[in-house]
Amino acid sequence: MTDKEAKGFYNSSAWKLKRMQILERDHYECQDCRKRLKDAVAAGVALRGEERKIRRAEEVHHIQELKEHPELGLEDDNLISLCKSCHNVRHGRTPKRCPRKKKPVSEERW
């Protein structure tokens, strides 16, 4: 599948409907967050802060890449609900936290 075809797929109403169904199926919970928690409990590892949360799923991921397996594009078993950050991890896009330089607060004088 080409980029153009993939784009067309993501714009299709069939995908939009399927996407909603998958999010509902997964109760809008990120399945990777859920797994991380489950694994931690099984391993007896205590998670801290943010790591304890199951984030809200906002995206639906193709386990087998759409472009490689267009025939699985609408297969329930090939779809999983993920939050943005887990989705990025799945695609190897670990966003570097851009250290925003703090501007020195300029005191206002008059």
Ligand SMILES: [Zn+2]
């Ligand atoms: Zn997640």
Ligand SMILES: [Zn+2]
């Ligand atoms: Zn994805």
